[in-house]
Amino acid sequence: MTDSATTDPSTTDPDASTADRESIDPAEAALGARGLTKRFGELTAVGGVDLAVPEGELRAIIGPNGAGKTTFFNVLTNALEPTAGSVYLHGEEITETPQHARPHDGLVRSFQSNQLFTEQTVHENVRIVAQTAEQGAFSLDLLGRGRDVATERAREVLELTELEDLADETAKNLSHGDQRRLGIAMALATDPSVLLLDEPTSGLGAAETETTADLIEDIQSELGLTLLLIEHDMNIVLSRSDRITVLHRGEVLTTGTPAEIRDDDEVQEAYLGERDEEGSP
Numbered sequence: 544m545t546d547s548a549t550t551d552p553s554t555t556d557p558d559a560s561t562a563d564r565e566s567i568d569p570a571e572a573a574l575g576a577r578g579l580t581k582r583f584g585e586l587t588a589v590g591g592v593d594l595a596v597p598e599g600e601l602r603a604i605i606g607p608n609g610a611g612k613t614t615f616f617n618v619l620t621n622a623l624e625p626t627a628g629s630v631y632l633h634g635e636e637i638t639e640t641p642q643h644a645r646p647h648d649g650l651v652r653s654f655q656s657n658q659l660f661t662e663q664t665v666h667e668n669v670r671i672v673a674q675t676a677e678q679g680a681f682s683l684d685l686l687g688r689g690r691d692v693a694t695e696r697a698r699e700v701l702e703l704t705e706l707e708d709l710a711d712e713t714a715k716n717l718s719h720g721d722q723r724r725l726g727i728a729m730a731l732a733t734d735p736s737v738l739l740l741d742e743p744t745s746g747l748g749a750a751e752t753e754t755t756a757d758l759i760e761d762i763q764s765e766l767g768l769t770l771l772l773i774e775h776d777m778n779i780v781l782s783r784s785d786r787i788t789v790l791h792r793g794e795v796l797t798t799g800t801p802a803e804i805r806d807d808d809e810v811q812e813a814y815l816g817e818r819d820e821e822g823s824p
């Protein structure tokens with residue numbers, strides 16, 4: 544885990560703005576956002592969010608249902624065009640970069656199960672993505688070098704994600720948890736520097752949740768990736784994240800270390816308030 548707690552001004556200044564709670568400027572972060580906003584008509588799903596994730600940090604994004612987490616991911620990747628604000632990747636502004644070009648810059652989101660090539664093997668799924676990522680470098684690839692590089696990359700990624708034993712299995716036959724793992728492997732095949740994971744453990748049982756969390760921690764430490772993770776499982780969030788950003792009604796409620804977030808009254812109120820509104824105990 545990265546030790547960034549010592550530079551967190553929110554520990555000394557309770558009135559610090561949300562931007563001040565970040566230890567660095569968004570424009571200098573591995574992944575940054577400034578004033579990022581997405582409106583759907585009258586509804587502001589994401590309203591002026593500032594985020595600055597340093598290199599190598601595992602940052603979780605949490606918040607009650609409807610807080611804007613998925614919309615925030617969508618505007619970071621330009622799957623949805625932001626209404627306002629800026630996005631930065633390794634110090635470069637990428638707000639105008641189209642969605643399809645962002646993996647080339649290193650910003651990648653894990654593949655969802657509906658994006659798998661279900662009739663292909665696990666190895667083919669990863670190789671196809673690796674080869675597509677290589678295409679720029681090997682566009683006149685008459686000797687098939689791109690395919691060789693992609694095959695080798697797929698082998699490395701399957702080893703890293705512990706999918707080698709399932710390499711020849713057809714993707715549609717995988718368990719839910721292994722399909723999630725394959726979605727992460729496919730993202731890694733593009734050689735990202737910043738990886739976005741949207742609820743990687745949702746719908747998984749306790750054992751598969753733990754193995755997926757172990758995998759996420761392993762790939763972060765082995766590849767030195769910067770990771771942004773939307774996650775509902777608070778045990779995972781509190782035990783695995785370096786820092787946590789809490790979204791509430793489209794805005795950053797606070798950012799802090801797991802210990803700070805666990806003890807934050809405002810965070811507890813946000814979650815409890817939401818439960819009250821839903822009528823749950």
Ligand SMILES: Nc1ncnc2c1ncn2[C@@H]1O[C@H](COP(=O)(O)OP(=O)(O)OP(=O)(O)O)[C@@H](O)[C@H]1O
Binds near residue numbers: 586608614
């Ligand atoms: N395409 C859309 N058109 C209109 N409203 C939308 C759209 N996408 C999301 N919203 C609304 O924006 C708000 C934020 O939704 P979002 O899915 O980003 O929240 P979330 O924090 O990811 O929620 P959950 O934890 O339930 O997945 C919600 O009120 C949602 O209904």
